[in-house]
Amino acid sequence: MTTKADTMLRIKGLRAVVGEQEILKGVDLEIGAGEVHAIMGPNGSGKSTLAGVLAGRDAYVVTGGEVAYEGQDLLALAPEARAAAGVFLGFQYPVEIPGVANLYFLRTALNAVRRARGEEELDAMDFLAVAKERMKLVEIDPAFGSRSVNEGFSGGEKKRNEIFQMAVLEPKLGILDEIDSGLDIDALRVVARGVNALRRPDRALLLVTHYKRLLEHVRPDRVHVMAGGRIVRSGGAELADELEQTGYAWVADMPPEVPRPVGALS
């Protein structure tokens, strides 16, 4: 495989297990700066596991392969170091953290990332100005900043909060794991608009999704189909249309669904 000069993420032969169960069985993927890629696939195909492995979730153990992010070994970094390096994971199930206020958490995160990058920390006033501006992007009520992280949020609010966090943290690589799940059509539009607003020539996005719905709003450059822990097909945006027509049953040599391990993302 030749590597493009502006490749941001290069995954080669990635294998990972949860407990005894091998979930990723040799994933190859390259994403260039400015590109939007979508990974689609049936439940249990390993797509959320891939997202979790890239963010450093320790329930997953990498048993083979490599991941180069901007030329460095991503797998060698702690989750917080990955964030500092510009990797962001939007969670399928954002975690509720009672007692920790949303904005307080996000300022702590942003300043930790800025510190790691050798940038100056933002004081409360400057941070608030940034946060308020980015809230508009996903139509978040400013009152929501003082609520506990995700506590009592509706499904839509949680997903909007993920995009809001991405907007504040300004990653280079955004991995959005089923950011569309559980959203009604209005919420989906808001989230998609937020994602589109965050597309930039120096930022790559990886959308993990089960359905084509999101891709009607956020048009990907490349679509990959995952099954049985591998990427079995790649193509342009039209591949998503094809999947919509045929479902996943056509996927060649599709193995039986992988049982969901406890603690896995999907």
Add this chain to the structure above:
Amino acid sequence: MTAAAESLVAAFRPGRAEPAWLGEGRAAALGAFRALGIPTTRQEDWRFTSLAPLAAVAFAPAPEAGGPAASLLAGAPPPAGARLVFENGRFRRDLSTGAPLPRGAVLASLAEALRHAPEAVRPHLGRLARPDGLAFTAANAALLEDGAFLLLPRGVEVEAPVELVFLSGAPGSPVAVHPRVLVVAEAGARVTLAETYRGTGDVYLVNAVTELVLGEGAVVEHLKLQEDGTRAFHVSTVFAEQAAGARLSAHSIALGGQVARGEVRARLAGEEGAVDVSGLYMADGSRVTDAFSWVEHAVPRCTTREAYKGILDGHGRGVFSGRIKVMPGAQKTAAYQQSSNLLLSEDAVVDAKPQLEIFADDVKCGHGGTVGQLDEGALFYLRSRGVPEAEARSLLIWAFAAEMVERIGPESLRARARTLVAARLPAGGRILEAA
């Protein structure tokens, strides 16, 4: 007898220049203590808290001079109201701060009150803190020298919190001190009283007894900030009796001591009374911290709300015992207790013993308890956003503890508690900065 019991009995000085009734009370209490000795884990109320390390120590009375007060007090912000400072149990007027009190209110060192107005003290001293069956209360009654006396006549409200600061420890022989606090809040009186315990790194024993008498409709907020040294033994008991409609909040933050026990023993004696018993305790290393409470509903229509949180790390051990007794006829009682504990290491232990004893049939009572670890999902979520692991852990521990810190009304004490709790977190300084 254990070395500790022997040394405490030996510290008894008969024939003091004091009212005869006090001397007689001391003698009776000494007899009770001699018979009881230091409690052991064979006693139900001490089942989870071994006093063996305390029992092995021979304690000496505190020396008259050369105490730690001045250095331990250095840097403390000025109090919002009156502050009485005690060094190894003795009042230090020179380090204390006065404040104007409403007409008729009395705040004095207990020794002074006993000298100048013994008849004001007599009806209440030792009335709630009976030595029967309670070894440490008996030892305190036999050996007490000083402490504080606060009398609030009917309807008197004291705005600023009254602070009592007990500074203990001395190099050389381990000292034992037995402070006694007596608060009489007559009908409709209101006050916030804060006791702070702080000490040196020496081995010492603080055996404190506080008696709170609440008249009809009195409102008392009692706070205890226990930051004794890590080698200290701390045993303190708050006794309270509430007349009709009286409201008491007994809140504690217990952070220090190699073995620390904080007891609250409240009796709801008049209808429509309410008591809140709450606190935070933390222990790491091989320290033991024990929160013990006993609330008795003697009459109908009273309320108990009890909530404790514990954070245990290393080989630290936490004990929660909460006993609520609803006496026959105490109908319409509402009582709830909750203990939540966070274990930060494999070897940390918590023993929770909620006890509801109900002898009435028309009551609402319940209890709940949790013991858990830090949520790994939340930890990963924070780290994935760039928050370093130590800071993420601190943030989650702080989120658990903060409610108990924020319950402290007086700002200077709340700030102090915040600093002390944060200092025990891996990246607490950062958490405070960001807060």
